[in-house]
Ligand SMILES: [Fe+2]
């Protein structure tokens with residue numbers, strides 16, 4: 581990862597001037613977040629990929645927030661900029677400790693197989709889920725508003741909802757209706773993956 585990406589990530593996080601931000605940064609630097617990939621086999625599956633994806637998500641979230649404010653100016657008040665930054669930069673903190681280096685078999689252009697450095701996934705460190713794990717990992721260091729917690733918890737949107745679970749469906753729907761930040765962070769996560777981080781696994785389509 582280039583220092584520029586890491587510096588931009590840290591600058592945005594510090595720009596919120598939130599109590600505990602330095603403690604959060606110290607934690608991110610010691611728990612693996614800064615060196616982790618964003619995935620094992622999809623977008624940004626390289627060291628530093630998680631910081632880059634988090635930064636891309638934040639930039640997308642700010643672009644959505646700015647755009648939607650022109651259509652509905654009340655967003656400025658209901659959803660402060662620092663909330664957009666905190667929730668988007670930290671939505672995937674749960675991925676800090678789930679990727680482990682391994683050697684995988686990769687098919688060459690000639691159809692033969694060769695060893696390639698890669699990552700495998702294990703949830704053994706803290707099998708708590710996804711968005712909910714991020715919230716729990718952040719709270720000892722940084723106070724979050726209810727809207728920020730909900731946006732991080734539900735950032736996977738309807739993709740991660742168990743449709744047979746009535747309570748989960750109602751909770752997600754209610755979170756979206758009460759807090760614009762929930763939809764902003766989910767949309768930003770999708771847009772950063774699908775527009776800013778394309779390429780790499782077309783053959784799986
Ligand atoms: Fe995620």
Ligand SMILES: [Fe+2]
Pocket residue numbers: 633637671672769
């Ligand atoms: Fe994400």
